[in-house]
Amino acid sequence: MKSGGVNRRKFLADTGKLSLAAMGSGMFANTLATAALADTNFDWKKHKGTKIKLLLNKHPYANAVIAYLENFKKLTGIDVEYDIFPEDVYFQKVTAAMSAGSSEYDVFMTGAYQLWQYGPAGYTVDLNPYLSDSNKTADTYNWRDVQSNIRYALAWSGNIGDPLGGLDSHQWAVPMAHELYSMSYNQKMFDSAGIKPPEDMPDLLDKSAKLKKDMGNGFPIATRGSRSWATIHSGYMSGLANYGGSDFVMDDGKLKSAVNSEACKKWTKMWIDMEQQFGPSDWTSYTWYEVGQALGAGKAAMIYDADIIGFFQQHGTKQAGNIAYESFAPNPDTDHPDSNIWIWALAMSSFSQNKDAAWYFLQWATGPKEQTFGATEKKQVDPVRKAVFEDEKYQNRLKSDFPSFSDTYKKTVPNAKIQFTPQPLFFNVTTQWAAALQKMYNSEISVDEGLDQLAEKIDHQIKPLNR
Numbered sequence: 001m002k003s004g005g006v007n008r009r010k011f012l013a014d015t016g017k018l019s020l021a022a023m024g025s026g027m028f029a030n031t032l033a034t035a036a037l038a039d040t041n042f043d044w045k046k047h048k049g050t051k052i053k054l055l056l057n058k059h060p061y062a063n064a065v066i067a068y069l070e071n072f073k074k075l076t077g078i079d080v081e082y083d084i085f086p087e088d089v090y091f092q093k094v095t096a097a098m099s100a101g102s103s104e105y106d107v108f109m110t111g112a113y114q115l116w117q118y119g120p121a122g123y124t125v126d127l128n129p130y131l132s133d134s135n136k137t138a139d140t141y142n143w144r145d146v147q148s149n150i151r152y153a154l155a156w157s158g159n160i161g162d163p164l165g166g167l168d169s170h171q172w173a174v175p176m177a178h179e180l181y182s183m184s185y186n187q188k189m190f191d192s193a194g195i196k197p198p199e200d201m202p203d204l205l206d207k208s209a210k211l212k213k214d215m216g217n218g219f220p221i222a223t224r225g226s227r228s229w230a231t232i233h234s235g236y237m238s239g240l241a242n243y244g245g246s247d248f249v250m251d252d253g254k255l256k257s258a259v260n261s262e263a264c265k266k267w268t269k270m271w272i273d274m275e276q277q278f279g280p281s282d283w284t285s286y287t288w289y290e291v292g293q294a295l296g297a298g299k300a301a302m303i304y305d306a307d308i309i310g311f312f313q314q315h316g317t318k319q320a321g322n323i324a325y326e327s328f329a330p331n332p333d334t335d336h337p338d339s340n341i342w343i344w345a346l347a348m349s350s351f352s353q354n355k356d357a358a359w360y361f362l363q364w365a366t367g368p369k370e371q372t373f374g375a376t377e378k379k380q381v382d383p384v385r386k387a388v389f390e391d392e393k394y395q396n397r398l399k400s401d402f403p404s405f406s407d408t409y410k411k412t413v414p415n416a417k418i419q420f421t422p423q424p425l426f427f428n429v430t431t432q433w434a435a436a437l438q439k440m441y442n443s444e445i446s447v448d449e450g451l452d453q454l455a456e457k458i459d460h461q462i463k464p465l466n467r
Helices: 007-014 024-039 062-064 069-076 087-099 112-121 146-155 187-193 200-210 231-242 262-278 286-298 307-312 354-367 368-377 392-401 404-413 426-441 447-466
Strands: 051-057 079-085 107-110 174-179 180-186 219-223 250-252 254-257 300-306 324-325 342-348
Touching: 007 392, 007 404, 024 069, 024 087, 051 354, 062 079, 062 342, 062 368, 069 079, 069 112, 069 354, 079 087, 079 254, 079 324, 087 107, 087 112, 107 262, 107 354, 112 342, 112 426, 146 174, 146 447, 174 354, 174 368, 180 187, 180 231, 180 354, 180 404, 187 200, 187 324, 200 219, 200 262, 219 262, 219 324, 219 354, 231 262, 231 300, 231 426, 254 447, 262 426, 300 307, 307 324, 307 404, 324 404, 354 368, 368 392, 392 404
Parallel strands: 051 079, 051 107, 219 300
Antiparallel strands: 107 342, 174 342, 180 300, 180 324, 250 254
């Protein structure tokens, strides 16, 4: 590898044209850090003069990348444009662009479950050849620093029954940040009731009854309940895994639905009981946003959902300063949680005309320097890199403003992984699962009957994939 003719002095001279007075401290520090990359033995200018376009979801993680985009342009000479859309339309935009074979976008944001469709369909590039090529990937990228369960979550062969991260896996994307599923609660309300965070599901039901007495129009717990895959993959799936349940099992080499297993029926009965007795009266309309607002506004005493939802309620809400965090293992017979994982990642479009330049952006945006700035200066919570999580400034930020968040993460992450079986009908299966939960919640059908019917429906739909 050779230097691309860019160095710290030239980089800073170019960047110095920007008014330092107009730059925040984070921006200035990022400029210096990016300048340091220019001094490494890697040709960052190799694709100078090319242009790439990004398709982004409107999210704090995207904002963390956009904030320092000018420094990437200075470092590489690659021009970058982007379109950004709110989540309710974002995935439709991705699917429309990719299914049409459009070359408009070179890079797009995605999640692990979406890759189970995009990868086998040929929408995304296998990044393994890029990661293993020292002429295309800088030594400073340090891919192995990314936690293994996060790397594996974005890698799959595309064959039904093969595990994530197996030997024949394609690395369909690289991760930006992730979220785990634990308990965020209102410390003030718990102190007032004289109770500590619940230790397991039976304890949660017992303490919810105590909390409810003093909550007026509020309610003890909020989780997602809308007719969406998102209802299944958060607290519900994490608790099911903790009780030993799963979505599928392999039966004689074929996938078979396990949603009516004894473990699933036991867990689901407790879940529905919790929602009916202690959740909001309009639970079936609850999404990520309603869950967060309920905690931040003081309507809910706790949530069993994404840890970053609780993180975001600690500032700028009515209950700011009162939010605390705790890992949660619902099954009293276990000694650890089994959180599911959600990951926001960046993928390269198979239809890109500038793949090498796109890869430069991917490794910059998900590299150690940018990830550190996202975690310490922006709202890129739950960094995927071990070194970034242990960064002293990041840890001090957590200790200062988010007491118990770091300890909760450390207790939760060792057994956290994608708890679903990779298969391209993920969204069909989980959306029907959520619809079934709504019927049980509304007492239209019993849990046993609802899950038996759901298993039969899923087995019928998965049958063509088992051939």
